[in-house]
Amino acid sequence: MSNSNLPNYLEYKGKYKGLLGWIFSTDHKRIGLLYLYSVMTFFIVGALLGLLMKFELIAPGKTIMEAKSYNAIFTLHGITMIFLIVIPGIPAILGNFFLPIMIGAKDVFYPKLNLISWWLYILGAVVALSSQFMHGASPDTGWTFYAPYSFRTQSNVLPALIGAFILGFSSILTGINFIVTMHRLRAPGMKWLKMPLFPWSLYGTAWIQVLATPIIGITLLMVVAERVLNIGFFDPALGGDPVLYQHLFWIYSHPAVYIMILPSMGVISEVIPTFARKEIFGYNAVVISTLLIAFVGYFVWGHHMFTAGMSETSLFAFSFLTFLVAIPSAIKTFNWLATLYKGSIILKTPMYWAVSFLFIFMIGGLSGMVLGSLAANVHLHDTAFVVAHFHFIVFGGVGFGFFAGIHYWFPKIFGRMYDASWADTGWLIFFIGFLTLYAPMFYLGITGMPRRYYDYVPEFHPANIISSFGAFIMIAGLAIIIINLIRSAKKGPKAEESPWGGKTLEWTVSSPPIVENFEEIPEIK
Amino acid sequence: MVETKKHKIVSYKTYGIILIALIILTFISVFVTRIDLSNLSIVVALSIAGIKSLLVFSFFMHLLYDKKMYSLMVAGVLLVMTLVLIVTFLDYSYL
Numbered sequence: 092m093s094n095s096n097l098p099n100y101l102e103y104k105g106k107y108k109g110l111l112g113w114i115f116s117t118d119h120k121r122i123g124l125l126y127l128y129s130v131m132t133f134f135i136v137g138a139l140l141g142l143l144m145k146f147e148l149i150a151p152g153k154t155i156m157e158a159k160s161y162n163a164i165f166t167l168h169g170i171t172m173i174f175l176i177v178i179p180g181i182p183a184i185l186g187n188f189f190l191p192i193m194i195g196a197k198d199v200f201y202p203k204l205n206l207i208s209w210w211l212y213i214l215g216a217v218v219a220l221s222s223q224f225m226h227g228a229s230p231d232t233g234w235t236f237y238a239p240y241s242f243r244t245q246s247n248v249l250p251a252l253i254g255a256f257i258l259g260f261s262s263i264l265t266g267i268n269f270i271v272t273m274h275r276l277r278a279p280g281m282k283w284l285k286m287p288l289f290p291w292s293l294y295g296t297a298w299i300q301v302l303a304t305p306i307i308g309i310t311l312l313m314v315v316a317e318r319v320l321n322i323g324f325f326d327p328a329l330g331g332d333p334v335l336y337q338h339l340f341w342i343y344s345h346p347a348v349y350i351m352i353l354p355s356m357g358v359i360s361e362v363i364p365t366f367a368r369k370e371i372f373g374y375n376a377v378v379i380s381t382l383l384i385a386f387v388g389y390f391v392w393g394h395h396m397f398t399a400g401m402s403e404t405s406l407f408a409f410s411f412l413t414f415l416v417a418i419p420s421a422i423k424t425f426n427w428l429a430t431l432y433k434g435s436i437i438l439k440t441p442m443y444w445a446v447s448f449l450f451i452f453m454i455g456g457l458s459g460m461v462l463g464s465l466a467a468n469v470h471l472h473d474t475a476f477v478v479a480h481f482h483f484i485v486f487g488g489v490g491f492g493f494f495a496g497i498h499y500w501f502p503k504i505f506g507r508m509y510d511a512s513w514a515d516t517g518w519l520i521f522f523i524g525f526l527t528l529y530a531p532m533f534y535l536g537i538t539g540m541p542r543r544y545y546d547y548v549p550e551f552h553p554a555n556i557i558s559s560f561g562a563f564i565m566i567a568g569l570a571i572i573i574i575n576l577i578r579s580a581k582k583g584p585k586a587e588e589s590p591w592g593g594k595t596l597e598w599t600v601s602s603p604p605i606v607e608n609f610e611e612i613p614e615i616k
Numbered sequence: 617m618v619e620t621k622k623h624k625i626v627s628y629k630t631y632g633i634i635l636i637a638l639i640i641l642t643f644i645s646v647f648v649t650r651i652d653l654s655n656l657s658i659v660v661a662l663s664i665a666g667i668k669s670l671l672v673f674s675f676f677m678h679l680l681y682d683k684k685m686y687s688l689m690v691a692g693v694l695l696v697m698t699l700v701l702i703v704t705f706l707d708y709s710y711l
Contacts, residue, residue, distance in 0.1 A: 302696055338704045389696055390703060402707045 097605040099506065117202035118606060123188030124504070125209050130176055130184060131573070133216065137171040138566060140164050145528070145562035148555050151547055161545035162231035163246070167223065169234030170251055174258050175216050177489045178347055181354035182300075183212070183265060185496045186293045188504060190269060192597040193287050195278025195615065197607040200271040204264050211261035219254025222247040233543065235344070236311070238325035238336035242318040249318065252311045259308040262350070266300030269293050278596075280615035284378065287595045288371060291378050292357025295385035299346045299353075303389070307343035310336065337399050341392035349388040351485055353381060355492025356423055359445050362495050363427050365593045366442040367434030373426045380419035380426075387416045397468045406465055413463035420456055424449065439591065440514040444495035447522050451491055455483030458533065473543075476536020482529045494518070494572065501576065502586030506603040509579035517571035524565025531558040624681040634675045641668050 098104075100120045107115050113125060143164055147154045156164070187205065191198050199205050223229050228246040236255075241248055273294050277286065313324045314336070323329020325336040364371045371377060393401060393409030401409075427449060436442070458480040461467050471477060502508050531554040536542075540551045547555065589598035600608055645664045653660055674680040679687050 302693060306700075334707075335704075342700055342704065386696075389700060393703075405703075405706050408703070408706070 097610065099601065099603040100606050101506070101603050103606045115206070117198070117206050119187050119191050119198050119202065119205060120504075120604065122205050122209050123184050123186075126179060126183040126187060126212070129209075129213065129216070130180060133171050133175040135573075137168055137176060138569060140168040140171065142562055142566055144168065145559040147545055148547070149559040150555075151549055151552060153545070156545070158545045159228070159231065162543070163229035165543060166230050166233050166251075170219060170230070170255070172485075173234050173347075174219065174255050175212075177351045177485055178258075178262060179212060179265070180351065180489060181358065181493055181496065182269070182293055182296055182350070183208075185289075185358065185493075185500065186269065186296075186354060187265075189500060189597055190272060190290055190293055191276065192600060192604060192608050193290050193595050194273060194276060195281055195596055195609065195613045196272060196276035197609065197612070199268050200275055201268050204268055208261045208264040208268070211257055211264065215254045215257035215259075215261060217254075218257055219251050222250040222254070225250065235340060236314060237340075238314060238317070238331075238333045239327070241314050242326065249315060252315050256308050256311045256315075259304045259311075262300045263304045266297040266304070269297040270301065273297075278613050278615050284375065285615055288360035288374070288377055288381075289354070289357040289595075291381050292353045292360070295381040296350050296353045299350050299385055299388070303343045303346040303350075306339060307347075310339040310343070313339075334396070334399055334401070337396050338392070341395045342389075345392035345395065346385075346388050348485065349384055351489045352492075353384060355448070355489050355496075356381070358492045358496035358499070359427060359448055360423070361593075361595065362441045362445040362499050363430050365499070365591050366437050366439060366445070367431050368437070368592070369430055369434040371426065372429035372432075373422075376422055377426050380422040383419040384416065387412065387419070391416050394463050394468070397465060398472045410463055410465050414460065417456065417460060417463075424453065424456075437591075440509075440511055440518060441495050441499035441591070443515060443518045444491050444498060447518070448488065448491035448495060451483055451487035451525070455480060455487050458483065471536055473541055474536035475532040475540045475542055478542050479529045479532035479536060482532075487525065487529075494521075497576070499591070500597070501579070502590045503597055503600075503602050503604070505580045505583070506586055506601075507579055507581075507583035508586045508590065509583055510575055513571060513575040517568050517575060519568070521565055521568030521572060524561050524563070524568050527561025528558055528565050529561070531555070531561070624678070626675065626678070626681070630675060634671050637671060638668055 100118055103118075105112055105116065113121055116122065116125075143155070144161065147156050147161055187199070190196075225247050230244075230248045230251045231246045232241045232244060232248055236248065236252060241252075273286070273290060313322075316322045317324050317326060317331070321329070323331040325331040325333050327333065360371055360377055391409060391412045393405055394413045397406060397409070458476070462471060462477065462480055497504075498509070498514060535551055535554050535558075538551070540547055586602045588600070588602055590602075591598075596613060597604075599613070641664055645661060648660055648664070649657070673690060679690060
């Protein structure tokens with residue numbers, strides 16, 4: 092089914108030429124790459140901001156910045172990483188590129204809406220980041236914009252709030268597009284339970300994007316109204332309730348963690364069977380667990396608020412549900428392990444990322460159970476332990492899944508292979524750096540170091556030194572990975588149709604794919 | 617898997633009746649605020665709003681004439697939102 096005699100999407104000359112041919116293209120593959128370039132640009136900025144924080148924390152007291160600058164930097168790091176990188180991340184980049192191909196479609200159902208989503212993403216990013224360049228101080232609320240501080244601080248919170256609001260629309264439109272695409276454009280014969288697991292993960296994610304994102308949108312607007320019009324939604328002095336803000340914020344922001352992690356799990360569900368030379372163990376169980384995570388994940392948000400002042404009934408309910416949501420995640424993990432069992436395992440770069448994902452994700456998940464238990468949470472709330480858990484899940488889970496995916500599908504996207512030895516070296520350095528950076532934070536949290544402080548008592552110094560060095564190692568690994576990929580996209584040897592022996596539809600089309608993916612829509616038997 | 621199916625054309629008369637029903641319900645929701653229903657006032661207000669939404673979903677958004685699958689999807693969404701509301705307000709006493 093090779094289509095190599097037709098122009099591929101990279102060479103295709105449409106209505107516009109050059110850059111315009113990209114930023115006005117409605118081809119899902121070009122839009123996927125637009126997201127790739129924009130997200131990676133923001134990612135480098137976010138990573139460097141994180142590095143600055145680790146520089147500051149390498150020694151007690153002021154090292155390179157004042158407390159206020161530290162507050163502004165962790166806020167910008169959080170807003171950038173969450174709203175601009177991990178939430179759009181895998182669905183917008185790999186999902187856009189591969190969803191239509193994997194279900195045998197020529198494009199998403201609404202190509203123009205898809206392009207609008209990217210434009211809204213850029214607009215939201217510009218508005219959010221403009222807060223750094225306006226007159227007045229940079230936002231210092233943290234990415235959570237907690238009330239009442241978010242409407243009392245004199246910093247530029249408004250553009251950040253409005254930017255996040257716009258970014259929400261981008262997310263919703265992508266979600267709607269993916270749901271409709273999967274309902275309407277599956278190739279003939281591709282029944283729901285024949286659909287690959289990556290599209291399934293995008294399906295679960297899309298529902299969360301559509302259902303949960305409006306809640307954060309309206310909540311952020313309520314904070315704007317509170318700041319500008321002095322309406323008392325959350326201010327106790329005006330009859331409002333700050334705990335209500337936390338509820339509304341986390342009703343979105345906890346499911347948002349599943350917007351981040353579910354697609355990553357989908358990538359892992361594609362990579363492991365390919366490199367274990369086996370079909371996924373328990374396909375139906377993985378599909379059901381995806382939908383269960385998406386559903387149960389809606390009802391666990393209160394575990395972010397155990398110390399905020401809730402009734403015992405709520406505390407019990409949220410803790411119980413938190414433990415419950417771990418079950419479908421564990422089902423997936425056991426299925427991946429069972430797929431590896433007696434498989435003919437080939438260790439290539441994507442597989443290194445996938446296997447290390449399992450390791451990191453299990454640490455992240457199990458530390459989440461520690462935080463989900465009420466008694467432990469009182470001790471660990473707002474400590475470095477939470478930061479460690481969060482980064483193991485969000486950076487470890489999403490980051491390792493993303494890099495697994497980009498190394499897996501790179502030959503298909505660019506039609507070229509990357510240098511495997513540099514890619515493996517980058518992975519190893521990144522992996523060592525990641526563990527050195529975040530593992531000490533578990534210890535720091537248990538011993539009582541609070542998060543979001545630029546200073547600490549001398550007892551915390553040794554572990555902070557290790558952690559900061561871990562950041563330097565990790566950034567070195569990241570630089571190797573990114574440089575290798577950029578270089579290989581231009582100069583790598585040409586890739587064949589299916590360099591890894593993958594069985595899903597994207598491996599039946601040419602590398603890179605033609606404009607509309609297939610000459611004829613494939614029929615699935 | 618794109619299927620082509622003729623859309624049902626709903627008559628102007630039906631739309632007109634629904635519009636009038638929505639306006640009447642809006643007046644009712646304003647009117648009930650004058651009656652002291654104590655703690656039940658929120659329940660009544662939300663119930664009237666719920667009926668209005670149902671009319672809009674069914675007629676203006678054509679759910680009544682479309683595949684049952686879409687009604688199920690909307691029902692699923694409403695179920696999630698209802699549960700989220702209930703859980704949020706566990707700690708807030710209105711009744």
